[in-house]
Amino acid sequence: MQxxxxxMTAASSNLLEIQMGQMAAQKAANADVKKFGQMMVDHHTRAxxxxxxxxxxxxxxxxxxxxxxxxxMADKLMAKSGKDFDEEYMDAMETAHKMDVAMFEVKSNAAxxxxxxxxxxxxxxxxxxxxxxASELEKKVD
Numbered sequence: 830m831q832x833x834x835x836x837m838t839a840a841s842s843n844l845l846e847i848q849m850g851q852m853a854a855q856k857a858a859n860a861d862v863k864k865f866g867q868m869m870v871d872h873h874t875r876a877x878x879x880x881x882x883x884x885x886x887x888x889x890x891x892x893x894x895x896x897x898x899x900x901x902m903a904d905k906l907m908a909k910s911g912k913d914f915d916e917e918y919m920d921a922m923e924t925a926h927k928m929d930v931a932m933f934e935v936k937s938n939a940a941x942x943x944x945x946x947x948x949x950x951x952x953x954x955x956x957x958x959x960x961x962x963a964s965e966l967e968k969k970v971d
Contacts (some may be wrong), residue, residue: 832945833889835936840880840891842929845899846873846922849906853918859970862915865962869922872959876952883948899925912970919967926960 830838846869853866877891884891895903902921909917933949933956940946 830932830935832887832936832941833884835932835940835945835949836880836884836887836889837892838896838932839929840877840884841894841896841899842925843873843877843880844892844895845903845925846870847877848895848903849918849921852906853914856910856914857918858911859915859966861966862918862970865922865966866918869959872955876955879948879952883944886944887942915970916967919963919970922963923960923967926956926963929956930960 850866850869850873854863854870857863857866881891894900902925906914906917906921930953933953936945936949937953938946940949
């Protein structure tokens with residue numbers, strides 16, 4: 830995956846996690862799931878700002894809408910509510926963060942540009958902690 834594709838995919842993933850986090854903050858039945866959702870909004874909004882500072886000098890225009898893979902995950906969650914929502918959301922967060930961690934690990938080792946490598950390396954610990962927390966919460970609400 831070339832750096833521009835990585836940046837655009839990461840931006841789409843941020844959009845997904847912000848949108849789903851907003852849904853969780855409103856719709857989740859479990860207080861911990863609500864809190865996790867708000868944390869996703871906060872962290873991934875910040876990550877999007879950082880992403881822009883990396884992408885812009887490289888001439889990469891970040892997407893304003895989600896890629897189909899991310900949109901499908903968000904659409905699936907829209908119809909859910911209560912405990913079903915909590916389970917589906919935490920499952921989706923676990924999946925999304927597994928994909929993100931894998932992608933960021935590759936780029937932290939093999940990015941074409943130093944700024945992309947630095948961004949991937951800096952963001953990886955946050956994504957790993959999100960994945961771990963999502964996995965723990967997913968077991969609680971299941």
